[in-house]
Amino acid sequence: xxxxxxxxxxxxxxxxxxxxxxxxxxxxxxxxxxxxxxxxxxxxxxxxxxxxxxxxxxxxxxxxxxxxxxxxxxxxxxxxxxxxxxxxxxxxxxxxxxxxxxxxxxxxxxxxxxxxxxxxxxxxxxxxxxxxxxxxxxxxxxxxxxxxxxxxxxxxxxxxxxxxxxxxxxxxxxxxxxxxxxxxxxxxxxxxxxxxxxxxxxxxxxxxxxxxxxxxxxxxxxxxxxxxxxxxxxxxxxxxxxxxxxxxxxxxxxxxxxxxxxxxxxxxxxxxxxxxxxxxxxxxxxxxxxxxxxxxxxxxxxxxxxxxxxxxxxxxxxxxxxxxxxxxxxxxxxxxxxxxxxxxxxxxxxxxxxxxxxxxxxxxxxxxxxxxxxxxxxxxxxxxxxxxxxxxxxxxxxxxxxxxxxxxxxxxxxxxxxxxxxxxxxxxxxxxxxxxxxxxxxxxxxxxxxxxxx
Ligand SMILES: C[S@@+](CC[C@H](N)C(=O)[O-])C[C@H]1O[C@@H](n2cnc3c(N)ncnc32)[C@H](O)[C@@H]1O
Numbered sequence: 001x002x003x004x005x006x007x008x009x010x011x012x013x014x015x016x017x018x019x020x021x022x023x024x025x026x027x028x029x030x031x032x033x034x035x036x037x038x039x040x041x042x043x044x045x046x047x048x049x050x051x052x053x054x055x056x057x058x059x060x061x062x063x064x065x066x067x068x069x070x071x072x073x074x075x076x077x078x079x080x081x082x083x084x085x086x087x088x089x090x091x092x093x094x095x096x097x098x099x100x101x102x103x104x105x106x107x108x109x110x111x112x113x114x115x116x117x118x119x120x121x122x123x124x125x126x127x128x129x130x131x132x133x134x135x136x137x138x139x140x141x142x143x144x145x146x147x148x149x150x151x152x153x154x155x156x157x158x159x160x161x162x163x164x165x166x167x168x169x170x171x172x173x174x175x176x177x178x179x180x181x182x183x184x185x186x187x188x189x190x191x192x193x194x195x196x197x198x199x200x201x202x203x204x205x206x207x208x209x210x211x212x213x214x215x216x217x218x219x220x221x222x223x224x225x226x227x228x229x230x231x232x233x234x235x236x237x238x239x240x241x242x243x244x245x246x247x248x249x250x251x252x253x254x255x256x257x258x259x260x261x262x263x264x265x266x267x268x269x270x271x272x273x274x275x276x277x278x279x280x281x282x283x284x285x286x287x288x289x290x291x292x293x294x295x296x297x298x299x300x301x302x303x304x305x306x307x308x309x310x311x312x313x314x315x316x317x318x319x320x321x322x323x324x325x326x327x328x329x330x331x332x333x334x335x336x337x338x339x340x341x342x343x344x345x346x347x348x349x350x351x352x353x354x355x356x357x358x359x360x361x362x363x364x365x366x367x368x369x370x371x372x373x374x375x376x377x378x379x380x381x382x383x384x385x386x387x388x389x390x391x392x393x394x395x396x397x398x399x400x401x402x403x404x405x406x407x408x409x410x411x412x413x414x415x416x417x418x419x420x421x422x423x424x425x426x427x428x429x430x431x432x433x434x435x436x437x438x439x440x441x442x443x444x445x446x447x448x449x450x451x452x453x454x
Contacts, residue, residue, distance in 0.1 A: 080167045106138060119159075
């Protein structure tokens with residue numbers, strides 16, 4: 001009997017084990033996929049059925065097996081210069097701010113936690129190598145992941161042509177050399193990166209000889225439950241320099257998760273720094289001077305995380321009779337799975353709720369399911385074609401999926417809607433970091449320019 005038709009028991013148990021071992025919540029919609037992966041793995045290990053395989057895993061009799069299993073089921077969606085605003089802020093604001101206090105040792109230590117196949121640490125290495133003020137400095141990057149196979153790939157530094165689509169041409173020429181049907185990342189920069197296996201959930205959390213100046217923990221916590229997020233952030237707070245900075249993914253926040261950090265408004269995005277008892281005032285660095293966005297790197301979407309609101313307002317929001325608002329509030333706390341479940345119920349009750357479909361698309365996006373995200377945004381726009389933010393998200397998703405023609409058509413549609421004074425906001429998703437009309441128009445324009453010159 002194929003595992004897909006087995007009673008839920010062993011698959012559910014396996015999902016719980018995966019969460020226990022790695023923090024990653026496996027939503028029920030993933031169970032058929034998990035069952036398929038588990039079927040392959042238990043056959044490879046020679047177990048007669050799934051139950052026996054899960055039992056052996058649970059009893060700790062297959063410690064090596066987690067390597068294969070986690071590699072198959074963790075989401076490795078990443079790209080060079082992902083969320084480009086972060087790297088621009090790093091270059092123009094954070095590094096210049098950190099350098100004076102580190103001038104004596106001329107060292108800078110960065111950590112890319114959850115580095116996937118190395119796109120993020122390689123991007124950091126390029127940004128640091130390009131930084132004129134860092135010439136002669138001994139900067140180093142620690143890059144860790146729970147997935148050993150992803151780490152092996154990262155150590156090789158080999159990437160397919162498509163993966164380099166978001167690397168500016170000048171950097172591509174400087175730091176990549178063609179090899180076979182792909183590109184090899186500069187061995188000189190690769191040397192600066194130490195790739196190491198590290199499960200952020202496993203206890204004890206490692207200690208490090210020196211604190212980190214910058215930690216990137218982007219698009220990892222989104223798959224964890226609140227308690228796991230809290231644990232990981234507490235550990236990160238312990239290894240970050242008191243004046244260091246933490247970057248999270250655009251859909252992640254410390255709001256209602258950890259009071260060890262405070263947000264730093266960088267103009268185009270947010271970072272977080274350790275909250276010091278003596279520094280209650282939020283730091284606001286000057287915005288990055290406006291400039292034409294680089295053609296190869298139009299912004300993905302407005303990256304600011306949901307902002308903290310006064311207690312009363314939060315309570316009111318969550319208790320509001322609007323279940324969609326409640327799903328948004330749950331998502332804002334990073335409880336992806338619960339948000340998804342709330343949304344599923346809502347859509348079952350009212351499949352014609354366009355804004356619920358938009359939230360569904362947003363959730364699929366952050367969970368790295370682009371095809372489903374595109375379908376959900378299309379459903380939203382079929383019901384209410386005027387929702388301009390949904391159209392922008394659809395266009396971005398199509399572009400990332402390599403559907404340039406369709407993406408261009410959606411960007412143009414958006415610009416003509418906004419240009420004619422039309423377009424309505426996703427007002428019931430107000431807790432999400434969505435672009436304003438002006439930002440949407442700018443992003444669409446920049447994306448079209450970038451695509452025309454690509
Ligand atoms: C969606 S990718 C994000 C990659 C990169 N940080 C970015 O934003 O582009 C999430 C990564 O987190 C890793 N990950 C998941 N659970 C982890 C854990 N418990 N410890 C360390 N890494 C984990 C996954 O293997 C995957 O490579």
